[in-house]
């Protein structure tokens with residue numbers, strides 16, 4: 001899998017490499033994050049994608065609950081790869 005897009009988070013000044021993932025893969029990663037913690041989520045991402053540890057971490061910290069910013073209380077994000085209008089944090093905003 002070599003298909004990435006790169007987005008910059010203005011809030012933490014990180015370039016995030018975003019692999020193209022299927023809906024099932026996104027679900028798997030989100031579930032791991034919710035139920036198994038950071039370590040397992042990183043392992044899961046590295047199993048599914050070619051991302052290195054640094055890029056996997058950048059990805060994981062920008063996962064959010066659909067609609068809800070990962071940084072602030074804003075809860076009206078729509079569509080994937082959204083910048084929060086309130087705090088400028090990048091959100092993957094997977095369904």
Ligand SMILES: [Zn+2]
Pocket residue numbers: 009010011012013014062089090
């Ligand atoms: Zn960020």
Ligand SMILES: [Zn+2]
Pocket residue numbers: 069070071072073074084085086087088089
């Ligand atoms: Zn926000």
